Amino acid sequence: MFYLTELGNRLKEAREAKGFSLEDLQELTKIQKRYLIGIEEGNYSMMPGKFYVRAFIKQYCEAVGLDSEEIFEQYKSEVPSVYSEELPEQLSRVQSRKTMPAGNSKVVEMLPKVLAVVLVIGAAVLIWVLVSNYMSKPDIDDKKGAKQSEAVGYNKSDGFKEEKENPDKKQNDVKPDSSDKKNEDESDVKDKKKEQKLAVISSSGKNSTYELKNTDTFKLKVTSKGSPWVGIKNGEGKLLFQGTIDNNESQEIDFTNEKEAVINIGRAYETEIFVNDEKLEYSISPTEVNTQLVTIQFTKAE
Template identity: 50%
Template sequence: MSELGNRLKEARLAKGLSLEELQEMTKIQKRYLVGIEEGNHSMMPGKFYARAFIKQYAEAVDLAPEELFEEFKEEVPSTINDEIPEQLSRVTSRKTMAIGSSKVFDILPTIFIILLVIGIFFLVWYFVFAKGNDSDTAPKPNKSSEANYQESEKLKENKEKEDKADKNNTEENNSKNEEQAKEEEEAPKQEVSVVKTAGRTTEYELKNTDKFELKVVSTGETWINIKNGKGYSFFQGILKKGETESKSVDFSKETEAVIVIGNSAQTEIYVNDEKVDFAVSPATSVRQDITIRNNK
């Protein structure tokens, strides 16, 4: 057992907490709590989560995480090296994109010349063949003035009917658009407001909508637990950007949604596609417990 793990375990026993009770408080799986006490950080999902779990453990047993990190900095995993591979992969991707783009630009002049030649052939064919055929088959003008007059009057009458119909349709459409705009102006806009904050816990209230679709999006890597007001969990696990970066749950038939977030700095919450800002800054609290009540 490591010195850091021994210090945390002693603090837990001093408070009279079992591993099961500590698991319920922190929402960290028991096997990770055992790994922290034994100093086995390699079993964690990553170095970032190892530090985050140690911090939650320390807060739960009333120890100062910053002091522990400073005192046992040789035991606590560092997250600096985790960012290097991602940066290298971005540089490689940009080089690959640059090479691919240059190849496309190399063949553009050839494509342009081919299209130009095709266009010239089409114009020659049109004026030589198509225009000649049109002039040969053009109907001769009708010499009867009386027939021309009757046809002209009929066309004029049809034109007046079409203009009148178009005017009526335009007026009807304008009337419908005005009614629709008026209804949209009168309809109240969806509102998500903060009701109460306490530590890492925030309560919101959803108003002016019957729809309640919740979406949690990861901008990096985060652990989440999505539950209803009765404690039933719809999803619990890790979201990663580019793989399983979002999770959506329809809470329209529920009275409230509860979201437990392990890494709020890389997590975004949307209600009916409208982003909800954190009332408590992620820099202040990495883990946050969010409750959104649906006030239908």
Template identity: 40%
Template sequence: MTELGNRLKEAREEKGMSLDDLQAATKIQKRYLTALEEGNYDVIPGKFYVRAFIKQYAEAVGLNSEELFEEFKKDIPDSYNDEVSDKLSSIKPQRELPAPASKALELLPTLLVSAGVIVVIAIIYVIVQAVMGGGNENSAEQTKTEETESKYDVSKDSPLKNENQKNADNEKSGAEDKKDDDAQKTADKKELSIKAVNSQGSSTTYEVSGADKLELEVTTTADSWVRVRDAKGTSLKEGMMKKGDSFQKNITDQDQIELRVGYAPGVEIKINGKVLSYELDPKNVMTQNITIENKKEKKSS
């Protein structure tokens, strides 16, 4: 076992994680994790993957991968040659396009396009005729209505006309009152704010404000180890969560909540249904420590 392997294994054991837990958190096969601890890099397919697996292993157990690469650079293989080889092998020679089977096949796309244009023109013609016919009917109906109103015209001072005007004014006033009420409700509604205020290493602190009640929801889209603690250090949730599992907790009365996720790309965190956007890219920092601070508004006396 190499010194690097000893360092990785000690860090894993200090975290209380088994190889199975680490496999679930990093998505790296257990036999490759064992090979890293034993320094048996020949088992791993390519030097590039050796460095990538060491980086994911280190971040999952809370070590700085860049410092490890610098300290043990003599023991870790250089991946440059493998990367060049992979890029060269990914270049495929261009193939000649097969010649059309016949002139008829060459003309087929043109014929299909022409037929489509004809169909579209026919549809537009039918729609225009229908609209014009409907317009003529509406015009005739409007003329008939105007003649009827002219025949039975209501005088300006008649009680019937005054009543109609009164009803119209009441409807307009009611609509304006409803509009004012809706505007007031919108103004009174508080908007939840989730803001990252500090980020260092694999840890980020988020401030949450703008809501009287807070509901925390943690959902896994892939297997991951998750731990949730309150400000007193009491564990609210700890252990492996399978794909599709969900954990909910009302944290309104909590000043602070701490989360640690083993595989950030597979863990979605919501507060009052609003998704918390990771400040640190989960693809680069898979294991993250997240602190949520509840900035409660002070009530005026």
């Protein structure tokens, strides 16, 4: 039987202070419940490896609002150290792919020479085109000038004859067109009708629901001001994004063809939500309740 370690007891107290059960924390972090229990009891031998121990503890801390770096420093005697040879096999494969095969080095060496040849050929073609256009320009201008002079002569005589026969025709041709102004007014009215409305319709505990209407688009952007954990689903429960968003980074998803967006936030005070570039104002103070579940219901404008 395992008993709570000092670190496990600290994490459990923070979890219970947030009102989270182990099932809630499993849903929030996607870490299996048995591993969460192992973290609280200090039973690290059940974990897949030392690397995962630290990774799981870090996610646990973020979910309950603790500083993971501070926790690692304070309880470094309890948390196992991780060395490069203990990293998961997937990470090792990623690192190995960065090494360029020896056969490609020759291609890289030849690339500048190939580019130089292409540039020389391109410059020669450009010079040839410019010279050809310049040489043929006088003939074209002469023909164009002759045609313009003929047209001017013809128009002058016809214009004089037309004015003589009907001097009042010009005045009759100019009429104020009220349709343009009418169309502009109708366009302004349509724009005003399409001005989106984003309003809160309910809020309780950590849950808040908003309504988005008077728009035919729904583009969601979640911006980080720290390192919050965020999970985003559609109205049918399909997970579209999950993870930590780095400082000053954003996650954007187009919900235009969806009816609902559900945003699960681990640190609301480090997170900003934008709907079609309009900033959403939290109905529940993010400093008082830093773990929130925000639902946005979308009704597309006709």
